[in-house]
Amino acid sequence: MNIADLGDVKLHYRIDGDPDGAPIVFANSLGTDMRLWDPILPLLPAGLQIIRYDKRGHGLSSQPPAPYSMGALVRDTENLLDHLQVRDCVFVGLSIGGMIAQGLAVKRMDQVRALVLSNTAAKIATPSIWQDRIDAIRTSGIEAIADATMERWFTKTFRETPEMELWRNMMVRQPLDGYLGCCSAISGTDFYTPTSGLRLPTLGIAGSDDGSTPPDLVRETTDLIPGSRFELMRKAGHLPCVEQPIRYAEILKEFLVDIGHI
Numbered sequence: 001m002n003i004a005d006l007g008d009v010k011l012h013y014r015i016d017g018d019p020d021g022a023p024i025v026f027a028n029s030l031g032t033d034m035r036l037w038d039p040i041l042p043l044l045p046a047g048l049q050i051i052r053y054d055k056r057g058h059g060l061s062s063q064p065p066a067p068y069s070m071g072a073l074v075r076d077t078e079n080l081l082d083h084l085q086v087r088d089c090v091f092v093g094l095s096i097g098g099m100i101a102q103g104l105a106v107k108r109m110d111q112v113r114a115l116v117l118s119n120t121a122a123k124i125a126t127p128s129i130w131q132d133r134i135d136a137i138r139t140s141g142i143e144a145i146a147d148a149t150m151e152r153w154f155t156k157t158f159r160e161t162p163e164m165e166l167w168r169n170m171m172v173r174q175p176l177d178g179y180l181g182c183c184s185a186i187s188g189t190d191f192y193t194p195t196s197g198l199r200l201p202t203l204g205i206a207g208s209d210d211g212s213t214p215p216d217l218v219r220e221t222t223d224l225i226p227g228s229r230f231e232l233m234r235k236a237g238h239l240p241c242v243e244q245p246i247r248y249a250e251i252l253k254e255f256l257v258d259i260g261h262i
Contacts, residue, residue: 001060006079012060013053013080016041021049022261023089027077027097028052029119029239030182031142031149031171033059036094040241043249045262051089053080055100057178066181070189073182074103081111090261092116092252095213095238096182099124099189102221106194114201114259115225116252119213119238122191122221130187134180142172142179152211153238167242195224201259202228205251207236207243229255 004011014034024044028036034052041050054061056068056076077100081089091112093101098120105112136144150159150168158164204222206215215232222228231251233240241248256262 004083009056010062011053011080017048017050021047023049023086025051025089025091027093027100029095039245040249045253057181063175063178066177067184068181070185073100088113090114094118095120102191102195116203118205121213121217122195127187134183146172155209155237158243198225203255204230206232207240208234210238212238
C-alpha cells in the first residue's frame with residue numbers, strides 16, 4: 001500500500017502490472033474504493049502499468065472536511081499523476097470517476113491520451129436530487145439510501161447473489177463526510193461544454209440495466225467527443241466491471257489495441 005502526500009490530501013494508491021509498461025489509470029465510483037477494479041485486473045493484457053487510487057474521503061485516503069468540488073477531485077488526480085510522473089495514460093473512470101476523467105482530460109492533455117467513460121455523464125441528476133440525498137444521509141446515515149442504491153447499481157440477478165452484500169457493505173462503510181463531499185462535487189458539475197471540446201480517443205461503456213446513469217445518458221456524453229465509440233453491455237448495471245468482468249476486460253483490451261496502447 002502506498003500513500004501520496006499531496007498537501008491538502010493524502011491519497012492511497014496502488015500500482016500493479018508492469019512498472020515500466022504503458023500506464024492505465026482507474027478511478028472508481030461514489031461509495032466504492034479501488035477494490036472496484038479487482039475483478040478485471042487478472043483479465044487485463046500484459047505490459048500495462050495499472051494505477052488505482054482512492055479519491056479523497058474514500059477508502060484509505062484522507063478525509064478533508066466536506067463539501068468537495070469537482071475541481072478539487074480533478075486536482076487531486078492531477079497531482080497524484082504528477083507525483084508518479086505519469087504521462088499519456090489511458091484514463092478509465094466510472095461514474096464520478098468518469099467525471100474526474102473528463103475534467104482531467106480538459107485540463108491536462110499531457111497526462112491523458114485516451115478516455116474510457118464508463119457509466120458516467122457530463123452531468124448526473126440535478127442539484128435538488130443530490131440535496132435530497134445529502135439531507136437523507138445527514139439524518140440517517142448512508143444506510144438510509146443503501147437498498148435503493150443497490151437496486152440502481154445491480155441487475156436483479158446479481159442482487160440475488162451473496163456477492164451483492166460485499167458491495168453494499170463497502171458503500172455503507174465509506175466515511176460519511178467523504179461520501180457527502182463527493183455528492184456535493186457531482187451536484188455542482190456540468191461538463192457538457194468542456195467535454196464537447198475534447199479531441200482524443202474515447203470509449204463510452206454503459207450497462208443496459210444501469211439505474212444511476214442510463215445508457216442514453218452515457219451515449220449522449222460520449223457523443224460529445226468526435227470519433228468516440230460506444231459499447232452497451234447487456235444484462236449489466238452501474239458497475240459492469242463487477243457483474244461482467246470478462247466482457248468488460250475484453251472491451252478495454254479491444255480499445256487499447258485499437259489505439260496502439262498495447
